[in-house]
Amino acid sequence: MLTTIPRGTKDILPGAVEDWLYLEGKIRDICRLYQFKEIRTPMFEHTELFLRGIGETTDVVEKEMYTFTDRGNRSITLRPENTASVVRAYLQNKLYGDGNVQKLFYIGSMFRYDKPQAGRYREFHQFGVEAIGEQDALIDAEVIAFAAHFLKSLGLKDVALKLNSVGCPTCRTAYRKRLQDFFRPKLEQLCDDCRSRFERNPLRILDCKNEKCQAASEGAPEIVDYLCDDCRTHFEKLQQYLKVAGVDFSLDARLVRGLDYYTKTAFEFKYEPLGAQSAILGGGRYDGLIEECGGKPTPAIGFATGLERVLLALEKQNLLPQKQESCDISLIALGEAARSYCFDMLNKLRQKGLCARMSYGDKSMRAQIKQADKSSSRLAVIIGDDELAKQIAIVRNMSDSEQKEVPLASLLEELSADK
Ligand code: HAM
DSSP states (O other): OTTOOOTTOOOOOTTTHHHHHHHHHHHHHHHHHTTOEEOOOOSEEEHHHHHHHHOTTSHHHHHSOEEEEOTTSOEEEEOSOSHHHHHHHHHHTTTTTTSSOEEEEEEEEEEOOOOOBTTBOSEEEEEEEEEESOOOHHHHHHHHHHHHHHHHHTTOOSOEEEEEEOOOHHHHHHHHHHHHHHHGGGGGGSOHHHHHHHHHOGGGGGGOOOHHHHHHHTTOOOGGGGOOHHHHHHHHHHHHHHHHTTOOOEEOTTOOOSSTTOEEEEEEEEOGGGGGGOEEEEEEEOTTHHHHTTSOOOOEEEEEEEHHHHHHHHHHTTOSOOOOOOEEEEEEEOSHHHHHHHHHHHHHHHHTTOOEEEOSSSOOHHHHHHHHHHTTEEEEEEEOHHHHHHTEEEEEETTTOOEEEEEHHHHHHHHHHTO
């Protein structure tokens, strides 16, 4: 037990951390281009925020939250997603103050009690963006183009954008009724989850992965046929703007997303080789959430992508950069006096900004050269009693084994000039 990690979590070990740093670097680069600013919110929030924000009948809230009572008797939940938290922070810190749209991004751990499998974990990491305070369909297109640009900047191919509109509370009410009329005679064919969704959240039946539910959904009424004028115009404009931006998409009437706060635009980027975890990025508009959380009615849109899934896709397409780990200098000391001299030099080299190392213990020259080689050192600096007596060091170029003598008096200067 003590040496076993909880199910659905992962250690990110040296060697893999470099991939994460690479990805996070790409994220920060692209966020700068689109002028999204980083926000960091707590890993846990009052449970109420997620109940209200995400919706009480969603799978996330019903089955997947890590909720506990803290020592002060408050119900606390590890964040299963970050949109609700960002909205809470937006309201609490009055980020609406300057009247402009707020463009925010985040990178961090999320927690869902999901069934762990490749690409699905209980602690996973999201990069997400939220643009709060604008209703123009242009910003929907901008956010989607941003997502497409991000995936493209990593070199990813075969990623398909699916687009839908889930309408607003007005048009969705009429559609919900039509959908229930459609499914009522087919209730027996649906899985247990969908039978319970029928009353509470019938739209979710449309994206159930169960084959029987998918078959029962064939020919179901499509929400795009029930959109009110405002939602339809918004959806049409969005499609026009996406065409202007050169972003390919296909319409998917079954795309409803798993969180209740969505209105109008809903989208997902799919990478099919990840199978059941093919959704690598998803998002949409959530025009009712800020009001639901106690703010003034404020339109907003965003997306989040699972970094583990992006890394899996990058790995499949061989797009992760080669790791090059190297050290500038290995100090090779022979004898105790030389070890003290080298330890002093080691610290001075590091102060000068060089990566330097030396072996521990009293090792032979051969063993130390081997370690220098393993650490991919560019230079080995060999100092023994003889060299100390002559006040010189032997500097060996590790790539061609060329050696030269350098006076100790100018060693630091010479090594650091070589940087
Ligand atoms: P979501 O679709 O629930 O949306 O999650 C976004 C992405 O997180 C998914 O596309 C997937 O890549 C990743 N993901 C979700 N669950 C897991 C898991 N158990 N293991 C690994 N990866 C996972 C949201 O979270 C919304 N907050 C997105 C959003 C932002 N909508 C508007 N703004």
